[in-house]
Amino acid sequence: MSTDAPDSTTNNLGTGENKPKEIKLSAVEKIKLASEYLKGTIDDELADPVDHFNNDNLQLLKFHGSYQQDDRDKRAELKKSGGGKAYSMMLRCRIPGGRITAEQLVAHLDICDELGNATLKITTRQTLQLHGILKDDLRESINRINKIGLSTLAACGDVNRNVMCCPAKRVGPIHAQMQQFTDDLVEALAPETTAYHELWLTDPETDEKTLVGGGEPEAKKPIEEPLYGPTYLPRKFKCGIALPEDNCIDIYTQDLGFIAVVRDEKIIGYNVIVGGGMGRTPSAKKTFPALAERMAFVTPEQAIDVAKAVLIVQRDNGNRSDRKVARLKYLIADWGVAKFRTEVEKIFGEKLADCTEDDVHGFDDHMGWQEQGDGKWSYGLNVENGRLMDNEKTQFKTAFRKICDVFGREMRFTGHQSIIFCDIEESEKDQLISIIKEHGIPTTEQTSTARRWSMTCVALPTCGLAITESERRLPSIIDKIEEPLAKLGLSNERFTIRMTGCPNGCARPYNADLALVGRAVGKYTLFVGGGWLGNRLAYIYKDQVKDEVVVEEMIGIFAAFKANREGSESLGDFCARVGEEKLAELAESAPRP
Structure with missing residues (x-):
């Protein structure tokens, strides 16, 4: 072939x-063509003390696994003081099938604490994202990821991704x-470009083709992409x-x-x-x-x-x-x-x-305890929106460090931004749950069905494309719908809720049972009629829905579903069956909890 x-x-x-x-x-095609297989002038910019990259190299950096971002929460404050943007880099790893070792996860936790913004994100494609990495620390971060047997090459960009x-x-x-x-x-x-190795895994002082700080030199391949x-x-x-x-x-x-x-x-x-x-x-x-x-x-x-x-x-x-x-x-x-x-x-x-x-x-979704078939167990832990961080309420990072230290077993990331701890002996099950609970983390069994099947993109403050909130908003929305769902007898009903800060759809909203997609500042497009199985597109139920009435609109849909579902049909099946106009009528007339 x-x-x-x-x-x-x-x-x-x-x-x-x-x-x-x-x-x-297009302009991006011209940038790629002139880049000498993704090298561009990234090396020159890495040596430049300026805190951000130029536009051409930003396109090429995506292929290397990185996007340039700025903290949008700080924009107005910095503008008032006459400063520029608070630039940093997002760095995404490539983790095929979401399979990762304890050593590799701990190394990511170290990088996020030492070089990032102290948080780590499990993505919707079973991998990890680091945020808040300064330009000066980008080479070291990529280098450290490669030292643990992983890579960021092709985690983003116009190539096959994770x-x-x-x-x-x-x-x-x-x-x-x-x-x-x-x-x-x-x-x-x-x-197959050699630019990745030359830019990130080569000592800029000696130009030796070796991992910075040690490692075996890699033979140089021809610069080509067959x-x-x-x-x-x-x-x-x-x-x-x-x-x-x-x-x-x-x-x-x-x-x-x-x-x-x-x-x-x-x-x-x-x-x-x-x-x-x-x-x-x-x-x-x-x-x-x-x-x-x-x-x-x-x-x-x-x-x-x-x-x-x-x-x-x-x-x-x-x-x-x-x-x-x-x-x-x-x-x-x-x-x-x-x-x-x-x-x-x-x-x-x-x-x-x-x-x-x-x-x-x-x-x-592989959450909770599941038998592996070899006498051992896996435990799927729901991580709301994939964000690993420590605060006064929950300490995900500290808990995961301890789990890695105590068990040292393989882990898997799911397509719903959660984690599976593998190879747990029957005698170790209580110990694992104890570590999770002692760090304030709800177990999967303590997590509501609505929250367990929810998912968001990152959105504000770091994504440059975000129009509205997403990751920071959905948890409070679920807080407000859990009681009405319980009163309707729908607490155990499985349906997907997905939310994105813009229409690009990074959290896969368009085939969900119910989705909120950022449309304008403080407004969302409300989609319904997809399903948890993922093989049907949702339709627009209402557009330009104000943030303050989103919960009310959702409760109306749930009430209509409870009062008018046929047999055991799912929420998505119900919405697809009745259609946009009829759903609006049923939501208006259905008794609210």
Whole structure:
């Protein structure tokens, strides 16, 4: 299968004839083209005492796993005093399938305390984010992450990002196959630029290709990208692997998804789905969220090459003039999945089989105690919105340090921003729970169902795109809906609540049962009608909902659901069945708790 990159000045935009067509490249495409495979002038800026990077290098730093941010809470105060912005860097790690060792977690806790803002964030893609890292500390932070056997390369940027996979610890061939496929996929779709090693793992004083402070030198590879080419992909690209009975990674939101097909306790292949993506821009009608479409069945032996073929078709045909419509979902919408499959088959070199009937039908968040199958247990602990910090009420960081010290076992991050402690002996279960409780952390069993199934993006104060609050707001919203839910008899009802500070959808709001998406300052778009299974898009119930009436609107939906549900239908199923207008009528007339 050929992986030769195209001429970066041309692009095929849905012609289907593989004939290059001249287009006007976007500004970001030009930056990538001139960057010498992501190096740019980052090294010069690292040596410059200025506290922030220029715009061109900011685009390249994303590929290295970092975004520049500023503390928006401090903007007005600094402006009054004549100062500039309080710049810092967000640094994201790449942790395939969310699998991490005790040593690696402790190292991240050390970095966040010593070089960051003293908090750590579990992301919606099963990895970790550090915030508040000063520009002068960025090289040391990346270097330290690499020393523990992890990397930040391709955690962001126009490449394949962190590969998601079911995090459950299970003995047996199925999960072992999935985890091995995850690792193989990460390696196969990884960028090969030498710029990462040269910038972050090289001593700038001696120019020796060695880890700063020690380590083995790495042989220099040629500066080339046989898979990606000099301009990489038109936009970000996300992959995931799931089981039909356990869609815990939201497989239909991925650009490329693999649904395992299991027969006789063995994965015989995967149903490949393509074109998922959550972002939208309300002012641009050409943008929209999308769920992936079923494309073809592949055997385990075909899977990697088919993944490369999907990436290559997007590389050569995705929109490179308008980043708003550059994701794979727009190419699928333009072509249709049948034509896209034909182009994938051309690259792959042979026809593919049709999908089997296997599809998602369950979702396990893996919280609480679960048997691993080897006599040991895992414990899934809900971490509200993924934020690890210590304060007067709860001490997540201190508790996790102690757990790592006492048990020293593997851990897994979930797609819902929580953590799974693995390999716990029956005799150790009480000790683990005791450590959690003594640090003021609610156990999963003490966490309400609504809170357990909730999720937010970071939003304010660090995200530059945020319009409204999200992470800092949703906990108080859930505080106010827990009692009404109890009075309605819905405390144990499972439904997803997701909230984002802007329409980019980093917390996957558009396929949730209920979601709040930042629309304007102090206002949200209220979406309903998705579902916890993740295979249906939500619709806009009300737009421009003021923050102060959000709770009231939600309670109205819950009351309508309680009074009018049919059988055991879920909240999302109910909202999808009755539709926008009828739901508004039912919410208005339903008796409130």
